[in-house]
Amino acid sequence: MYTFSNKLKLASIILMVVGFLGIGLGFINSPSTIEEAKAMVAQDAHHGGGHGESTHEAAAVEEHHAEAGVHADVHGDEAASHQSHDEHTLSKLQNRPWAAFFIAAFFFFMLALGTLVFYAIQHVAQVGWSPVLFRVMEAISSYLFPGAVILYVFFVLTSAFHLNHLYIWMDPNVMAHDEILQLKSGYLNIPFFLIRSLIFLAGWIIYRHFAIKNSYAQDDAKDNTYYKKNFKMSVFFLLFFFVTESIMAWDWFMGLEPHWYSTLFAWYVFASMFVSAVTVIAMVTMYLKSKGLLEFVNDSHIHDLAKFMFGLSIFWTYLWFGQFMLIWYANIPEEAGYFLTRIEHYNGIFFGMLVFNFVCPFLVLMNSDFKRVNWFVMIAGISILIGHYMDIFQIVMPSTVGEHWGFGVPEIGSILFFLGLFIFVVFSALAKTPSFLAKRNPFVEESKHFHY
Amino acid sequence: MASKVIQAIYNDDDVLMMAVKRVKEAHHHIEEVYTPFPVHGLDKAMGLAPTRIAITSFMYGCVGITVAVLMMDFIMIEDWPQNIGGKPSFSFIENMPAFIPIMFELTVFFAAHLMVITFYMRSKLWPFKKAENPDVRTTDDHFLMEVSLHDNEDELTRLLVDTGAVEVKVSEKH
Numbered sequence: 245m246y247t248f249s250n251k252l253k254l255a256s257i258i259l260m261v262v263g264f265l266g267i268g269l270g271f272i273n274s275p276s277t278i279e280e281a282k283a284m285v286a287q288d289a290h291h292g293g294g295h296g297e298s299t300h301e302a303a304a305v306e307e308h309h310a311e312a313g314v315h316a317d318v319h320g321d322e323a324a325s326h327q328s329h330d331e332h333t334l335s336k337l338q339n340r341p342w343a344a345f346f347i348a349a350f351f352f353f354m355l356a357l358g359t360l361v362f363y364a365i366q367h368v369a370q371v372g373w374s375p376v377l378f379r380v381m382e383a384i385s386s387y388l389f390p391g392a393v394i395l396y397v398f399f400v401l402t403s404a405f406h407l408n409h410l411y412i413w414m415d416p417n418v419m420a421h422d423e424i425l426q427l428k429s430g431y432l433n434i435p436f437f438l439i440r441s442l443i444f445l446a447g448w449i450i451y452r453h454f455a456i457k458n459s460y461a462q463d464d465a466k467d468n469t470y471y472k473k474n475f476k477m478s479v480f481f482l483l484f485f486f487v488t489e490s491i492m493a494w495d496w497f498m499g500l501e502p503h504w505y506s507t508l509f510a511w512y513v514f515a516s517m518f519v520s521a522v523t524v525i526a527m528v529t530m531y532l533k534s535k536g537l538l539e540f541v542n543d544s545h546i547h548d549l550a551k552f553m554f555g556l557s558i559f560w561t562y563l564w565f566g567q568f569m570l571i572w573y574a575n576i577p578e579e580a581g582y583f584l585t586r587i588e589h590y591n592g593i594f595f596g597m598l599v600f601n602f603v604c605p606f607l608v609l610m611n612s613d614f615k616r617v618n619w620f621v622m623i624a625g626i627s628i629l630i631g632h633y634m635d636i637f638q639i640v641m642p643s644t645v646g647e648h649w650g651f652g653v654p655e656i657g658s659i660l661f662f663l664g665l666f667i668f669v670v671f672s673a674l675a676k677t678p679s680f681l682a683k684r685n686p687f688v689e690e691s692k693h694f695h696y
Numbered sequence: 697m698a699s700k701v702i703q704a705i706y707n708d709d710d711v712l713m714m715a716v717k718r719v720k721e722a723h724h725h726i727e728e729v730y731t732p733f734p735v736h737g738l739d740k741a742m743g744l745a746p747t748r749i750a751i752t753s754f755m756y757g758c759v760g761i762t763v764a765v766l767m768m769d770f771i772m773i774e775d776w777p778q779n780i781g782g783k784p785s786f787s788f789i790e791n792m793p794a795f796i797p798i799m800f801e802l803t804v805f806f807a808a809h810l811m812v813i814t815f816y817m818r819s820k821l822w823p824f825k826k827a828e829n830p831d832v833r834t835t836d837d838h839f840l841m842e843v844s845l846h847d848n849e850d851e852l853t854r855l856l857v858d859t860g861a862v863e864v865k866v867s868e869k870h
Contacts, residue, residue: 565793565796568793569793569794569796569797572781572793573780573781573793573794574781575781575782575783610754611750612750695737
């Protein structure tokens with residue numbers, strides 16, 4: 245029986261409080277008038293050194309035209325163009341704390357969601373090796389509900405209340421002047437957006453609720469009824485998930501850049517989600533094992549999780565490169581724009597994440613023996629989590645904040661807040677878990693003796 | 697000196713594993729075990745040194761990626777500069793996305809083929825080589841353990857029959 249240690253609880257609460265202050269500070273510091281925004285940009289340019297004010301301005305105007313879909317007919321009116329450019333800069337700067345919040349909120353949510361998917365796959369495959377880890381996975385997925393509620397509130401504030409300009413298609417003024425977006429308005433409209441998000445978040449939460457209920461009920465069962473129920477339910481959940489996950493990726497992330505599309509995008513987001521989730525399962529397992537719990541988990545289980553981390557890191561890289569190379573090679577303007585912003589203004593993050601997501605896990609986890617050494621798995625895991633935060637960051641930030649980005653108080657505050665909340669929720673769930681062993685699972689004996 | 701070996705035949709891999717462990721415990725030297733398929737964990741039970749073929753594979757992969765880089769640089773950039781994807785930059789690094797599939801494929805190609813060749817050489821296998829296994833049934837459904845003999849035939853025979861061998865016989869080492 246695990247008790248949530250006071251030290252860890254205190255640490256998670258401190259993280260939440262500090263993070264909350266950081267988020268608040270981010271919102272207070274964001275500019276509220278055009279003059280303030282101009283002053284901030286000027287200061288930024290000053291700090292930048294090499295960047296001249298004029299080139300900065302020109303690039304921004306150009307980018308603005310491309311992004312907001314302002315077409316040639318508006319070009320004539322110079323004054324109006326300048327005015328709209330300043331407003332545009334202001335809205336981008338105002339977006340920053342919101343985007344930072346969204347990135348961290350989604351990052352920790354996807355850890356829980358990816359874990360739930362991994363858990364469902366274990367049921368569908370009727371695996372023999374992993375039942376001893378089921379309770380860890382169930383506890384991590386408990387963050388799904390609070391994470392989903394926070395994200396949904398965020399989307400309601402974004403869309404129905406127009407508190408930020410993350411999604412330009414939600415702005416009626418932009419819609420009115422953009423013929424391409426008007427063609428998409430059958431899909432990209434606020435009520436439908438909120439309904440879609442509600443359906444898939446609710447579907448995932450409902451599956452989790454019943455899967456875990458059945459899993460606990462199986463502990464005291466005389467036969468395998470609940471196990472079979474979970475098998476059937478997991479099959480349908482996976483079908484539902486892979487459709488809704490695609491829609492989620494389009495809605496929440498591709499919708500940030502509504503003129504751009506990539507057919508690979510949903511899988512790419514999924515790969516990030518999945519590898520990070522397996523990493524968190526491995527990390528929590530190793531943490532609990534180091535506390536002397538989970539005595540039935542042996543090195544071979546860690547080895548298998550590390551194999552997943554290794555393989556999925558390569559899978560993510562494959563998708564990242566598949567998406568990048570085709571667009572780079574074809575060089576079609578409306579597709580290449582997505583990568584141009586990232587390579588010009590986010591170069592370090594865009595290419596740096598390859599080191600964290602690919603090179604480091606690839607080299608550290610390549611050797612079979614290293615996958616059994618907890619410290620190596622931990623180092624690779626930390627690298628993977630940092631790298632995939634960077635990945636979500638470079639999906640969201642360039643589309644919402646553009647070149648006026650930074651990594652400061654709002655970003656760090658958001659990470660700390662959600663990290664604290666995640667730890668608090670997951671370890672509270674672990675403390676409530678009746679038994680760490682799914683003792684009546686038909687494969688639990690095989691799992692205990694799993695040996696590679 | 698013609699050394700003699702005792703050959704014990706088993707018809708189950710689990711029985712074989714137990715037998716190998718018992719013979720090792722009794723401090724007899726197992727010359728070789730012939731199996732129709734790879735038996736998981738047998739190398740450890742026999743006390744064989746861990747394989748180093750993975751290390752050679754890694755080195756071959758490094759060779760492969762180096763060959764790919766040098767080859768693409770020579771073919772596409774230096775010898776006959778190509779305009780790749782409408783971007784006539786003529787620089788290796790800027791055109792690298794187009795070369796990554798080739799770098800990947802050659803890494804895999806070198807690692808896989810050279811590793812197999814290394815394996816053949818290390819196990820002294822070549823075309824038309826005569827089979828070494830002493831009993832043809834080891835290519836079908838039987839397992840054969842060879843233990844070296846030092847004038848302890850009776851003792852070993854008793855031990856091997858006791859471990860579940862279906863057949864025990866003495867033969868010259870060849």
